[in-house]
Amino acid sequence: MARTRSKRRAQLEALLLAPVDWLEERSGLVGAVRYFLFRKVPRESNWFHTLGSATLTAFLVQAVTGVILAMYYKPDPDSAYRSIQHITNDLTLGWLVRGMHRWGASVFIILLFLHMGRVFLFGAYKYPRELNWLIGVLLLTMAMGEGFTGYLLPWDQTAYWATVVGINLNASAPIAGPFIADILRGGTEIGPETLARFYSIHMLLIPGGLAGLIVLHLYLVIRLGITAPPWSESAAGYDEPPRVEPERRGLVEPRPRGNGDGAVVAPRRRTRV
Amino acid sequence: MPTKAEQREQFARYKEDVARRGKSFYPYAMFHDTVMSLVVVSVIVGLACLWYFTSGEEAGNSGWLGPRYTEEADPGTTSFVPRPDWYFYFLFYLLRIFKWPDSVVLGTVGIPTILLILLFAMPFLDRRRDRRLIRRPVAVVAALLTIASMGILTYKGATAKESLASENIALVPEWVKQEKLEGKAVDGARLFAEVGCMNCHTYLGAGASNLGAPDLTSEGTKGRGIEFQKQHIKCPQCVNPSSQMQPFPNLTDEQLTALATFLEASKGPKS
Numbered sequence: 001m002a003r004t005r006s007k008r009r010a011q012l013e014a015l016l017l018a019p020v021d022w023l024e025e026r027s028g029l030v031g032a033v034r035y036f037l038f039r040k041v042p043r044e045s046n047w048f049h050t051l052g053s054a055t056l057t058a059f060l061v062q063a064v065t066g067v068i069l070a071m072y073y074k075p076d077p078d079s080a081y082r083s084i085q086h087i088t089n090d091l092t093l094g095w096l097v098r099g100m101h102r103w104g105a106s107v108f109i110i111l112l113f114l115h116m117g118r119v120f121l122f123g124a125y126k127y128p129r130e131l132n133w134l135i136g137v138l139l140l141t142m143a144m145g146e147g148f149t150g151y152l153l154p155w156d157q158t159a160y161w162a163t164v165v166g167i168n169l170n171a172s173a174p175i176a177g178p179f180i181a182d183i184l185r186g187g188t189e190i191g192p193e194t195l196a197r198f199y200s201i202h203m204l205l206i207p208g209g210l211a212g213l214i215v216l217h218l219y220l221v222i223r224l225g226i227t228a229p230p231w232s233e234s235a236a237g238y239d240e241p242p243r244v245e246p247e248r249r250g251l252v253e254p255r256p257r258g259n260g261d262g263a264v265v266a267p268r269r270r271t272r273v
Numbered sequence: 274m275p276t277k278a279e280q281r282e283q284f285a286r287y288k289e290d291v292a293r294r295g296k297s298f299y300p301y302a303m304f305h306d307t308v309m310s311l312v313v314v315s316v317i318v319g320l321a322c323l324w325y326f327t328s329g330e331e332a333g334n335s336g337w338l339g340p341r342y343t344e345e346a347d348p349g350t351t352s353f354v355p356r357p358d359w360y361f362y363f364l365f366y367l368l369r370i371f372k373w374p375d376s377v378v379l380g381t382v383g384i385p386t387i388l389l390i391l392l393f394a395m396p397f398l399d400r401r402r403d404r405r406l407i408r409r410p411v412a413v414v415a416a417l418l419t420i421a422s423m424g425i426l427t428y429k430g431a432t433a434k435e436s437l438a439s440e441n442i443a444l445v446p447e448w449v450k451q452e453k454l455e456g457k458a459v460d461g462a463r464l465f466a467e468v469g470c471m472n473c474h475t476y477l478g479a480g481a482s483n484l485g486a487p488d489l490t491s492e493g494t495k496g497r498g499i500e501f502q503k504q505h506i507k508c509p510q511c512v513n514p515s516s517q518m519q520p521f522p523n524l525t526d527e528q529l530t531a532l533a534t535f536l537e538a539s540k541g542p543k544s
Contacts, residue, residue: 036298037297037298038299039297039298040291040295040296040297040298041291041296041301041302042295043296045296046305047305049302049305050305053306053309053310054306054309054310054312057310057313057314058313061313061314077346081345081346084342088325088341089330089341095321095325096318096321096325098321099320099321099324099325100318100321102324103317103320105358106320107313107316107317109360117420120395120416121406123403123405123409123412125395125399126396126402126404127275127280127283127400128280133395133396134393134396137389137392137393144361147360148357154342155345155346156332156342156343156345156346157343157344157345157346157347158356159346160346160347160348161356162357165365166357166361169368169381172381172382173382174378189348190348191348225287226302227404228287228290230406231405
């Protein structure tokens with residue numbers, strides 16, 4: 001009886017796993033996910049190490065709410081302000097989506113800074129993770145670019161005048177400054193072109209770049225491993241390898257065991273570091 | 274500075290150590306990550322609720338976290354004080370420290386660029402192996418100084434006095450008293466408060482210095498004369514080619530005269 005059940009179960013499992021096997025055979029993705037999930041992280045990794053994934057979560061919130069907002073927002077000066085009012089006051093849960101996008105932006109920036117602070121304090125930017133630090137700084141500046149371009153979109157007084165000043169700041173840069181300011185404005189004054197431009201940069205250019213760099217960032221995190229905290233007992237972080245306590249031995253050394261032919265197999269030696 | 278071989282050896286030791294003593298990402302680390310992500314989403318939803326339910330539908334009806342929106346953008350107004358999102362406050366405050374036009378480039382471009390270059394270069398500047406804070410005094414002090422100065426600049430930027438036209442007009446009687454203004458100069462003072470001069474200039478401690486324009490409290494002591502002032506307001510670049518001030522071509526001659534009279538009468542507070 002037990003045998004038939006296990007046979008049926010085996011059939012069921014084969015059926016359920018068929019798509020997974022199919023995918024694995026053709027892409028190796030299943031193995032990659034398995035590697036991702038079951039890779040080892042330092043024993044001492046702790047709550048500080050969650051700041052990175054928390055930042056990722058904030059980014060995902062921005063992406064999802066941003067996509068929804070884009071369905072209702074109208075990027076031209078005549079209707080932008082009204083569409084924002086419509087989203088906030090009339091649409092079902094529109095206020096929640098816009099509120100989450102608005103405040104999620106601040107949370108995203110705060111988490112980026114906290115995450116950067118953690119990486120700095122743990123010295124996690126050191127060899128071999130220099131490249132990932134560079135990508136991280138790039139992500140931070142791009143996120144601030146998102147903040148700058150997104151601020152104009154509600155097309156209210158705050159948005160408009162903050163952008164006027166923001167662009168003037170760009171214009172004050174030597175040589176390239178006025179040129180950059182003209183590109184940002186799409187002309188000599190802030191108007192329909194500016195709004196369309198900021199909208200496109202805000203929802204296509206920078207988010208695309210952010211997503212790509214985040215994937216690269218995570219790839220490097222997985223490839224190089226998570227840095228153990230500096231106070232960890234792990235070797236990493238210390239100039240000299242830490243002293244390892246001698247392993248406690250049992251009362252008796254395990255006796256060599258015969259394997260039938262009379263040959264003696266040596267006890268497995270415990271690796272000592 | 275460690276040699277390449279030492280760096281590699283240390284990293285190999287790290288890998289070995291993690292493989293031997295580490296814990297599996299799933300479920301241990303992933304549990305922490307999941308809890309933290311839920312906290313993040315809850316905080317965002319909480320902020321959105323707080324923002325929405327304490328504010329009203331009308332423009333500028335501010336709740337605990339600010340209004341849903343201010344009035345619709347109007348390029349015609351000159352009296353609106355620009356305000357960026359909070360993470361640009363430090364930049365805005367830098368502009369109050371560096372004055373137009375000589376050193377403003379330092380504040381807008383110079384310091385941010387230097388900070389960015391330092392950030393990018395950090396792993397190449399600090400190549401020592403040690404990661405314990407006690408062995409990295411320079412890094413720790415630098416970090417604390419950066420955090421402190423960014424914090425102070427952000428706080429200062431957040432609490433910097435905004436000047437709104439309505440607030441400025443309320444100040445006019447005080448100016449009349451302190452600067453002993455009379456006649457046309459009083460009309461000029463009112464205009465000065467209304468037309469947006471104080472978006473860039475300060476007067477007796479009021480107004481915004483976001484753009485670092487000069488303080489005009491004692492403009493009259495420079496002896497430039499009413500004609501010069503009128504021309505300068507109408508078209509600053511015609512009088513001073515390097516001026517960064519915006520022209521005010523729409524002001525009538527009468528308004529210009531009033532403003533110029535006001536400026537020439539401003540000889541600093543008289544006690």
